[in-house]
Amino acid sequence: MSWSAASFDWNQARAFLATAEHGSLSAAARELGQTQPTLGRQVAALEEDLGVALFDRAGRGLILTDAGRELLMHVRDMAEAAARIPLTASGQSQALRGTVSITASDIFSTLLLPPIIADLARSAPEIDIELIAANELRDLSRREADIALRHVRPTEPHLTARLLGEGLGYFYAAPAYLARRGTPETPADLKDHDLVGFLDADQMVAQLTHFGIEVPAENIRYRSDSGLAMWEMVRQGLGIGLMSADMGLRSPDVDLLFPRHPAFRYPIWLVTHRELHSARRMRLVFDHLAEALTAHIARTHARFPAA
Structure with a gap:
């Protein structure tokens, strides 16, 4: 497979990458903000330029051919390299102004971060903050966010992370539910109660089993992919x-x-891209979040000394 620099078209490569990662032209078009016909023409043009088929058409889906899988590795490397250009440039900026994007779960974005950001605004008023409330992990290497608050340790080598502490999770119920169904005395009694959880009931059952709590999947009768919606159903x-x-x-x-x-207990990691960590405004926001969240975690643990 050959691809000359003179004939290289990044739009075609980007269209191919999005289609390969999403498995369909329609999903790739939504990701890139293009129409499906336009994206399809770009993929077809790339196949024509290379003289190979990159996808096998299977119903409404697309399956990578051997040539497509080989090309995908190279195009991903190109996308990573392209993403590092603005990262490196941002990392060299020493100005305490500009935008910093932070991503965290909907619970943390609503509950913890706004007062911390308000305090930051008083000391660094020229830094704009974009808060992305998302329960799925955002890709920092592609600038989907500058800083992330995560509950899993990052494994990507280009990310830098700081473990802030350990969060605590408990079972809660509204008085109306307890009046109707009775109050469980021990976690073992949960097998006779209705639970509210996240969308994947089997995964929740596995997590509870890991902590020694046996609950049938059918007991998780109310579910949501939003922590805020889930909590409201509990209330x-x-x-x-x-x-x-x-x-x-x-x-x-x-x-x-x-x-x-x-x-349950869960780690709280603060994560950013290694290149961004050297930028003055990024470092300021990162350190401010780290200090405020570490203090918050300590205060929370003080309220639950038995934990």
Whole structure:
């Protein structure tokens, strides 16, 4: 397979990459903000230029051919290199102005970060903050965010991370639910109760089993991919739900169950791209978040000494 520099078209390569990663032209078109016919023409033009088929058409989906898989590795490397250009440039900026984007779960974005950002605004008023509330991981290498608050340790070599501490999670229920169904005395009693959880019930069952709590999947009767929506269903008395201690402390209308036994613990990592970490405004925001969140974690643990 040959591809001369003179004939290189990054739009075609980007169209191919998006299609390969999403498995369909329609999904790739939505990702790139293009129409499906336009994207299809770019992929077809790339196949014609290379003289090979990059996809096998299978119903509405697309499957990479051997040539497509080989090309995909190179195009991904190109995309990573292209993403590093603005990263490197941003990393050299020493100005305390500009935009910094932060991504975190919807719970943390709503509960923890706004007051921390407000405090930052008083000391660095020329830095604009873009807060991305998303429960899925954003790709920092592609500038989907500058700084991320995560509950899993990053493995990518170009990212730098700081472990801020450990969060606590407990079971909670609304008084209306407990009045209707009774109050469980131990975690083992949850097998006889309705639960509110995330969309993947089997995954939640596996996580609870890991912590020694046996709950049938059919007991997880109410589910959402949003932590805020899930919590609201708990507050409405639909069932017992897992939630971070931070949210529980701010919700006097729900009851904490089994206060001496955290249902789960989770690490809290602050992550950024290595090149961005050297930029003055990025470093300022990163360090401000780290200091404020570390103090918050310590205060939360002080409220639950048995944990």
